[in-house]
Amino acid sequence: MSANGIAAVAESYQKFNPRAYLQNNYMPPRANFTSEEFAVPWKLRCLADAFATGEICGRTLIDIGTGPTIYQLLSACDYFEEIVATDYLEVNRAEIQNWVLGEDSSCFDWSPYIQYTCKIEGNGEPWKEKEQKLKKKLRRILPIDVHQAKPLGSSLSQPADALVSAFCLEAVSPDRPSFDRALRNVTTLLKPGGHFLMIGALDESFYLAGEAKLSVVPVSEADVKESFAKSGYRTRNFCSYVMPPSLKIGVDDVQGIFFIHAQKIA
Ligand SMILES: C[S@@+](CC[C@H](N)C(=O)[O-])C[C@H]1O[C@@H](n2cnc3c(N)ncnc32)[C@H](O)[C@@H]1O
Numbered sequence: 001m002s003a004n005g006i007a008a009v010a011e012s013y014q015k016f017n018p019r020a021y022l023q024n025n026y027m028p029p030r031a032n033f034t035s036e037e038f039a040v041p042w043k044l045r046c047l048a049d050a051f052a053t054g055e056i057c058g059r060t061l062i063d064i065g066t067g068p069t070i071y072q073l074l075s076a077c078d079y080f081e082e083i084v085a086t087d088y089l090e091v092n093r094a095e096i097q098n099w100v101l102g103e104d105s106s107c108f109d110w111s112p113y114i115q116y117t118c119k120i121e122g123n124g125e126p127w128k129e130k131e132q133k134l135k136k137k138l139r140r141i142l143p144i145d146v147h148q149a150k151p152l153g154s155s156l157s158q159p160a161d162a163l164v165s166a167f168c169l170e171a172v173s174p175d176r177p178s179f180d181r182a183l184r185n186v187t188t189l190l191k192p193g194g195h196f197l198m199i200g201a202l203d204e205s206f207y208l209a210g211e212a213k214l215s216v217v218p219v220s221e222a223d224v225k226e227s228f229a230k231s232g233y234r235t236r237n238f239c240s241y242v243m244p245p246s247l248k249i250g251v252d253d254v255q256g257i258f259f260i261h262a263q264k265i266a
């Protein structure tokens, strides 16, 4: 059953519109930084606090299913020499490349996210410095398919020191078994003892990105913890956020967000 489901997911992503997706999720009114009670500040805080321990560091970090967004990499860039962005769609890889090159005035403005991250990290880092640091470290933007046993094909010479992923696996898996297989597939990209930080949707069944209506496999907190345990991880931290009614505007039916810090058992 999953093979047909995976093909249907791939077909649905052909209509994915990066700009519409950014509009729906990363611009006002949904992108509200005025209080940590809102989703975006909560996500950035989870990531900043995880990296601030200094325990998650090394040569290479891979972001699984980067999409057209870079917020998920802002706190990582102080702790890795190289950051690898990945996505299934060329349109999303191009959005990241355009932001890195900074030549196209139509690039998405991530400055509110960079400024907020610098503020909560509390190191007095000018936001332009962080922006340039991330652009310098984002050296590879690769195609990926998490449903392949080797998600990056032959593009990877050695396992990464850490993985990050935000709203990917549940948004590209037709059912729980394929979610679990995808997690096992991407785990081959991570060295034993390496850390995986994942942010995802709880109990979501669809989202919109322009003409595309994408199916999402609903997952609970228990489902996520079970999937990581089955893929050979120890959960280091898990926290969740309940979506307030004010942030439910019809572009999806997400009920909450999870953050998991898991470590691959050596
Ligand atoms: C909901 S978006 C998440 C984007 C971004 N990480 C964020 O935090 O908003 C899901 C992403 O998964 C990508 N994707 C779709 N099919 C995929 C696959 N088979 N393997 C890996 N990524 C895939 C899509 O192109 C899209 O960028």
Ligand SMILES: O=S(=O)(c1ccc2c(c1)CN[C@@H](CF)C2)N1CCSCC1
Pocket (backbone or CB within 6 Å): 025, 026, 030, 031, 032, 039, 040, 043, 167, 168, 171, 201, 204, 207, 216, 247, 252, 254, 257
């Ligand atoms: O950061 S979020 O939690 C967020 C951000 C991205 C997504 C979702 C939620 C839920 N649907 C996902 C589809 F995969 C994408 N957020 C939702 C509340 S307002 C700001 C954006």
